[in-house]
Amino acid sequence: MSEDQKKILEQQLWNIANTLRGKMNADEFRDYILGFIFYKYLSEKMEIFANEILKQDKIKFKEMSPKMADFEESIEVIREEALQKLGYFLKPEELFSELARRGKGNNEDETAFEEAKTNFILGDLQKVLTNIQLSTMGTESEEDFDNLFEDMDLNSTKLGKSAEARNAIISKVLNHLDKIDFKLEHTELDVLGDAYEYLIGQFASGAGKKAGEFYTPQEVSKILAKIVTTGKHKLKSVYDPTCGSGSLLLRVAREVKDVAMFYGQEMNRTTYNLARMNMILHGVHYRQFDIKSEDTLEYPQHVGHQFEAIVANPPFSAQWSANPLHLSDDRFSQYGKLAPGSKADFAFVQHMVHHLSDNGIMAIVLPHGVLFRGAAEQHIRKHLIEKNNYLDAVIGLPANIFYGTSIPTCILVFKKCKESPNDVLFIDASKEFEKVKTQNMLRDEHIDKVVDTYRNRTVIEKYSYSASLKEIEENDYNLNISRYVETFEAEEEVDIHAVMAEIKELEIKRAELDKEIDVYFKELGLVF
Structure with a gap:
């Protein structure tokens, strides 16, 4: 698929999404449209899978009927195979295309869909979405499909005041989606995955402050992903303790040939559902990801695990309990102090460092305050640098590149076995960006410069500097980039x-x- 075709597809999906826009705000209609796309994906994967099994019988899955001889036996064989390989099962009458066809009713005029007579499918659709989950009960994939569609309330008055009005709008959306070919037969293409990522990004840009809960701008994701995959072609594991929609985990996978296992944790239930859908839509097998829903700092779900690559864009300066009981937790005990309750930034750092394998790399996006704030945060910084010597690089990013906040941010890179144990690389990339409307954007040349500078540890005047541990000690473990990278322009x-x-x-x-x-x-x- 060419870039032009890809853009046309993305625009088609965005136009369909906007069919619901007048009814609700961005984060609400996001859950419906992404849920419908996910249902279409599951349906088409099921159909392709079943058709392959039925190939020798010269029959299509969609054509199967209870009137056929051996129908029950054939369906049972397909169901068992599907649960093993796909992790779920759909009957022929539950396929997306079948619901879309029934919902269309007698309407042939697309411009007058609202006024046209449509068949009532709301009840059937709700039953199908429930059955997808029920089909996994008692199987390996049960947890991965549990309550995936819980945010799609088909009886919500936001979709329409009456059941008929809701039925009409949903039938219209299904009908439009049914016409789009996601080319799932072409396994080398990730058309639907790319389109899904595009929509998530579009919703993030319109969701204001809430966007930070589920999305990291792609250009920042690229930097993080390229850094943690430095020198690697395959990864045993990648982990994101605040994984949002899972986009950052998937971005890491694009930088290597293979990722054996994806791990993530997300506190927000809606976003947790989005992450699991995103994994499946990108062809990640249900056995290859382990994403949990809980508060990462208070109730970590991957205790005892260590990961080869760790990435995160946690909520900036979030509140947390800072309960003194955490001082007996292996993640925090060695430091002797906890991050303040009003700013959990270093709590996330400590959590991630604890889970980092000896040959691993971790990169985390944080607000600039972590570089210089005093008290407990200074104490933790000192421990990470002086006692552990894990800090590998500090990268300053431009202001106004994240949705919902204009503050400048930074990336901290940590390694337990540093190739350059006597210094920390500082990169000031804060002034290299392109302004697009109200947002600052990092282009490929800006991203490549950051990554190449990090990987080669290049010292560039007014851009990067390799500071010795002694220099950092003399600065009382203040990591403010301007103390190390001279950017002053003499008049x-x-x-x-x-x-x-x-x-x-x-x-x-x-x-x-x-x-x-x-x-x-x-x-x-x-x-x-």
Whole structure:
């Protein structure tokens, strides 16, 4: 698929999504449209899978009917195979295309869909979404499909005041989606996955402060992903303790040939559902991801695990309990102090460092305050640098690149086995960006410069600097980038004598002009 075709597909999906926009706000209609796309994906994967099994019988899954001989036996064989390979099962009458066809009713005029008579499918659709989950009960995939569609309330008055109105709008959306070919037969293409990512990004840009709960801008994701995959072609594991929609985990997978296992944790239930859908839509097998829903700091779900790559964009300066009981927790005990309750930034750092394998790399996005704030945070910084020597790099990003906040941010990179144990690399990338409307954007050349500078540990005047541990100690473990990367631009010296001479010359010219103007005024009988 060409870039132009891809953009057309993305625009088609966004237009369909906007069918619901007048009814509700961005984060609400997001849950419906992404849920419907996910249902279409599951349906088409089921159909392709079943058709392959039925190939020798020269029959299509969609054509199967209870009237056929051996129908029950054939369906049972397909169901068992599907649960093993796909993790779920759909009957022929539960396929997306079948619901879309029934919902369309007698409508042939697309421009008058709202007024056209449509069949009532709301009840059937709700039953199908429930049955997808029920089909996994008692199987390996049960947890991965549990309550995946819980945010799609088909009886919500936000979809329409009456059941008929809700039925009409949903039938219209299903009908439009049914016409789009996601090319799932072409396994080398990830058309639907890319389109899903596009929609998530579009919703994030319109969701204000809430966007940070589920989405990291792609350009930041690229930097994080490229950093943690430095020197690696395959990863045994990648982990995101605040995984949101899972986009950052999937971005890491694009930088290597293979990721054996994805791990994540997300506190927000709606976003947790989005992450699991996103994994499945990108072709990640249900056995290859382990995503949990809980508060990462208070109730960590992957105790005892260590990961080869860790990435995170946690909520900036979030509140947490800072309960003194945590001082007996292996994640925090060695530091002797906890991050303050009003700012959990370093609590996330400590949690991630604890789960980092000896040969791993972790990269975390944080607000600039973590670089210089005092008290407990200074104590933790000192421990990480002086006692552990895990801090590998500090990267300053431009302001106004995240949705919902304009503050400048930074990336901290940690390694337990540093190739350069005697220094920390500082990169000031805060001034290299392109302004697009109200947002600052990092282009590929900006991203490549950051990553290449990190990987080669290049020192570039006014951009990067390799600071010794001694220098950092002398700065009392203050990591403010301006202390290490000199960005001051000396102003050109002013020649006072030349300026005074120029002013004197201008004064003479002005006096001559005044005389000329006075002559013209006198000719007009006016006083200048």
